[in-house]
Amino acid sequence: MSSPTIAATGTWTAAGTLPSPAAWYGRHDGAVLLTGGTDKVLVIGGADGSATAAGRTAVYDAAAKTWTAAAAMQVTRRLYTATVLDGGSVLVAGGITGSRQFPSPGLNTVELYDPAQDAWTTAAPMKHARWGHSAVLVGGKVLVAGGFAVRSGQSELALAGAELYDPVAKTWTEVGPMTDPRGGHAAVLLKNGKVLVTGGAVPVGKGTDTDLAYCELYDPAQKTWSVTGSMTAARAGHQATALDGGAAVLVTGGRAPGGRGDGTFDPFSRAAAELYDQATGTWSPVDDLPGGRVHHRAVALGPDQALVVGGTGDVHDDAGYESAAIFDRATKKWTTAGGLATGRWAFAAVALSGGRAMVAGGVARSGAAAASAGAEELTGTAEIFATAATP
Template sequence: MSNYSEPGFGRSRVATLVIALCAIVVTSACNPPLPGSPADLFMRAAMSSDPTDDPPEDDAELSASAPLPVSGDVVLIGGWSKGNKSTASAEFFNPATKKFSKLGSMPLGEGLGAGALLTSGEILVAGGFGGKSKFTKKTVSNTITGDAETQLEIFDPTTGKFTAAAAPLLDERVGATATTLPSGEVLIAGGSDSTGTPTNTAEVFDPTTGKTTATSNNMSSPRALHSATLLGNNTVLIAGGMIDNTGDLTSSADIYDPVANTFTATGPMLEPLGAHAAVLLNAGTLTGQVLITGGFIGGSTGLSVDYKVEAYDPIGQVFNYTASSMNNARAFHTATVLGNGQVLVAGGFSAFGATVAGDKLNALYGSNQNSAELFDPDTQAFTCINGLTSGDVCKASMKIGRGGHTATLITSGTLEGEVLIAGGLGAKNPDGTATELSEAELFNPVTSTFTATGSMKAARGLHTAFLLP
């Protein structure tokens, strides 16, 4: 494990963050949300520290006999873990044994960090926040004290350990995106700073120097909890996101050109969105377009969750609604392109509303989704796995309700074609209060079923996961 060369390297000022998604209660058990501002719904920082904060959860150094991940294994890094703390730990899933094993740890715990698989097979981890959550069930609020980070670490699967990059990020970033470019460089865009305010800046990591440099210009809008998708022409679509620390969202979108190292506005989206999911389609009538599902949308009573779906056409440079919408509204869900070209949309949070008092979130209404649905790129229709309820929403199909999890397509071995759904924030009872999860499950597209698999070594949500090449 590496050490930083100067005090405080990789950390910014201590901040107090408010993140709504970690506290979920059933809609039917609460009164409807009262009118109010969505202020502080995602992240808002006040320049104060809490001396009672515990250090980030960490793991001891790996023993010489500890197993190491190989090609086809899934590596999971960081996130929000047990004790309501960010974690520095990592682990991997072996599809052959269906079990998880511990790996080395980062110097700093992080959640909502960005990550990218490098062409070398190593994994880049950038930014995130560290600290401890102070969850209060009575008020259904979740105040998080911690640090926005400039941490930039490289995980080497051959050693199972992390090493600091040659220099940290230029800016602290929480809720940013990281996209590996054809050149092998990584675009790191947006994210919130220590005050909870999203930035319009971006930087590019060069693995040959271990450093980042700023892009030639900035995005057309500040954004965090946005999406970034590599297009077929090797440019990157940056779409939506939160634009300030009061929960306002944007419908703006940018195209990043890696040759010119510049952003150009495109779009806009049909709705302002944040915490949505975006994937590049490789089959059907929308081949080459970006499917954007769900996410938060704004309203007079705060943020709610969307069920509408749009697709970005890179040729016409426009967004269009798909022929049908999802059956369930979802945010902080996952979307995974399967081997047959269909898209698995799984989990997430639904039915949000919020009120704010005293600059803190004091009410949140929603449900941990334990359902999933498939998007057919030929018909542009969504079909619930396990069918519909009498209320025309998807029946339960997953083993546990969860959002802020990861979904990884396994491309080789005995589980080839299956999707590993791991961790997240949720509960077995979808109407219960969400906590960090260690449970994992596998989706089999042949049988269209979810089955439980071995549990993770650490409960974690808002983490990153990568299939090793």
């Protein structure tokens, strides 16, 4: 007997090809939607197939359906953060430059992109070099928190420190440190104006780290952090998506959890998903994501829906997934979405107007086959998702 056909919601359409393919491995890097009333997407830096940081940028014009190479950054970087300021300029902070995986001491340099002039200018440097950190616009200022730095040689150190960039004064000010050091975490702005930081990892030895379930809140009025409810599972490499303007936060995926309490080993990424309630400060499990994954992306399609797309689940981070799914906050259920034309992980993604989403670049294939060629196999293609109801 043949298996029943499952109807998929929404479709993907081709959106051209990046001037240069790249991959993005962080939680707050890749692409941003430029302001100004038109769907224009800026794709920034990242890494090439040999993990060398790039400085190239490009702009996609959804109305013209074209990619245009934009001015290159002054410093090549990956694992940076990119934040759109209230005035429309884009603040890019920190990261790693060069070809080594963790070169000392990382970057504290900062650049500002002016879309009108297509130009980058140097901004005041951060107080501390960092990569794998978070950045959130809160009250018109950029809150940067945590990340990794080099302790000695190639030994990593997780940071607890946080600092605030004031676009008017053009200065950085240190604020209270997080309650726990972490890097590779995700941060989102809540409806009440506070910032929620979720999960991440802490190095515990050379080449070894531990994932975190701990979460905390930043209060912009007090410029201090406080503990909030912990997730039901420790996560790194996950995604956090604000729903209902930040009244709720959906967390999905994460890398393979490794050893479990029963002595078995789980070689695949997390399928469990959970929802944070701003009002109670607690997490509750929802239906499992259809297929565990890491290095995926999640974007809000509207106030109560999130699209989770791509990623990989193999312990070796091999082939990129084509699959996508839509979460509905009202029902707490998942609906199968149309699949990508090109499977990918560690890619850029951004929400567009009209409940649409765009993905670009990323790793199509890694593992032994790609390693034999001396580089990961990247894709330069881009695709746009729209539901059946979207014109």
